[in-house]
Amino acid sequence: PTAKTIKLAKISKNIDERVKVQGWIHRLRVQKGVAFIVLRDGSGYVQCVLSGPLANAYQTQQLTVESTVAIYGTIVKLPEGKSAPGGVELVADYYEVIGLAPGGKDSFTNQVAEDADPSLLLDRRHLTLRGETLSAVMKVRAALLASIRRVYQEEGLCEVTPPCMVQTQVEGGSTLFKMDYYGEEAYLTQSSQLYLETLLPALGDVYCIQESFRAEKSHTRRHLSEYTHIEAELSFLTFEDLLTHIETVITKTIQYVLEDPVAGPLVKQLNPGFVPPQMPFKRMEYAHAIEWLNENGIPNEEGQPFKFGDDIAEAAERKMTDTIGVPILLNRFPVAIKSFYMKKCVDDPLVTESVDVLMPTVGEITGGSMRIDDIDELLAAFKREGLDPAPYYWFVDQRVYGTCPHGGYGLGTERILAWLCNRFTVRDCSLYPRFTGRCKP
Ligand code: 4AD
Ligand code: MG
Numbered sequence: 001p002t003a004k005t006i007k008l009a010k011i012s013k014n015i016d017e018r019v020k021v022q023g024w025i026h027r028l029r030v031q032k033g034v035a036f037i038v039l040r041d042g043s044g045y046v047q048c049v050l051s052g053p054l055a056n057a058y059q060t061q062q063l064t065v066e067s068t069v070a071i072y073g074t075i076v077k078l079p080e081g082k083s084a085p086g087g088v089e090l091v092a093d094y095y096e097v098i099g100l101a102p103g104g105k106d107s108f109t110n111q112v113a114e115d116a117d118p119s120l121l122l123d124r125r126h127l128t129l130r131g132e133t134l135s136a137v138m139k140v141r142a143a144l145l146a147s148i149r150r151v152y153q154e155e156g157l158c159e160v161t162p163p164c165m166v167q168t169q170v171e172g173g174s175t176l177f178k179m180d181y182y183g184e185e186a187y188l189t190q191s192s193q194l195y196l197e198t199l200l201p202a203l204g205d206v207y208c209i210q211e212s213f214r215a216e217k218s219h220t221r222r223h224l225s226e227y228t229h230i231e232a233e234l235s236f237l238t239f240e241d242l243l244t245h246i247e248t249v250i251t252k253t254i255q256y257v258l259e260d261p262v263a264g265p266l267v268k269q270l271n272p273g274f275v276p277p278q279m280p281f282k283r284m285e286y287a288h289a290i291e292w293l294n295e296n297g298i299p300n301e302e303g304q305p306f307k308f309g310d311d312i313a314e315a316a317e318r319k320m321t322d323t324i325g326v327p328i329l330l331n332r333f334p335v336a337i338k339s340f341y342m343k344k345c346v347d348d349p350l351v352t353e354s355v356d357v358l359m360p361t362v363g364e365i366t367g368g369s370m371r372i373d374d375i376d377e378l379l380a381a382f383k384r385e386g387l388d389p390a391p392y393y394w395f396v397d398q399r400v401y402g403t404c405p406h407g408g409y410g411l412g413t414e415r416i417l418a419w420l421c422n423r424f425t426v427r428d429c430s431l432y433p434r435f436t437g438r439c440k441p
Helices: 008-013 118-123 132-155 193-203 239-259 263-270 286-295 314-324 375-385 390-397 413-420
Strands: 018-031 034-040 045-051 068-077 088-099 177-181 184-188 206-213 226-235 282-285 328-331 348-352 354-359 363-370 406-412
Touching (some): 008 045, 008 068, 008 088, 018 045, 034 068, 045 068, 132 206, 132 226, 132 239, 132 263, 193 206, 193 226, 193 390, 193 406, 226 239, 226 413, 239 263, 239 354, 282 286, 286 314, 314 354, 314 363, 363 413, 375 390
Parallel strands (some): 045 088, 282 328
Antiparallel strands (some): 018 034, 018 068, 034 045, 068 088, 177 184, 206 226, 226 406, 354 363, 363 406
């Protein structure tokens, strides 16, 4: 009888039909008279049952995990209560080996042991990505990017692709990756923000999804050297409008991911306790956060009580966020600890119209602000930071040829995923993570 070739994502739509499926052997159990193969093709899984001569064949005895096979057979619906992917099983009548993977000492198991050496696992990332957890996170990641694009389209933002090779810094000189650009000094971009600002008069509100690069010298759970940066910039809005926009985008995006037929169930599997964010988020001023940290006995980086102007570093920030337990829009950071381009608050020139979004378990997932839109103020900020304004001539021109109030933010894709998928580190949320000392595979 004929068999139509199907992808495993569609397996439960073909009940009682004879089909051909192709993929990698994910799990294998060969016994006398019966063999079970869980087949994986990236789109899904199916359990295949081989019995009688098919199970006893010499070829079947030689099968290994990660070998590729084409299996023919009939899909049967399993009774309620028997658990299998898709609630179905494939009763095989024939199969062919396409590529036999090594067994014995060269065999590869896609099941990661709890005590596996993380560095070895990263060396074998091209293989460990085949495992259930990492591949699930990558599917959620795809849905997250698709969902946020959908939200931006609904909110009327235009997608752009700014350059990655640049000659200006955005977030401080200490984390710049320098490169030789035909004999001139250039950098890998830390943020596309300055370019997005220039596009407001041309394209209206804009966003980009682009790699950003940071030479972060420390090893932390949430810093990568290369990460996927989702950035948006909007014109003619107030700081309050910006806060509302940010919480709307995050809330809607997460809602769409959870509604996605593939990603929704994966998030439930990876993070059964996940609580979708609810609007409005809790708003907290930096000055209040300092008081809160001191009242709760959480010290600053020197082990001292916090004082106004201290950076709230990762550990303290995470403790605060986990204790409070809901999304926080932490706002009005001091000028001294924020980037040069941030607009000062009208009622208090010591603080800026800036915001970080903090989520339980990970802390900061978003950083944003209103931008200085006055040219003299911008030139003064360059001076204060010791930056030569010359390479920024195009950014300064933004304040010359029709300035406007505007603001924006950047979201760290891997940080959102760490929060959404309950991963200990952002390294689990990037295909091939780059961090200090690692640039392979
Ligand atoms: O807070 P950051 O540095 O802000 C900016 O770059 C702004 N210029 C963005 C803008 O306004 N358009 O970075 C924004 C976000 C952070 O909140 C964090 O989620 C993520 O980017 N991020 C990192 N993620 C992984 N590894 C790193 N080293 C990261 N640095 C920042
Ligand atoms: Mg930040």
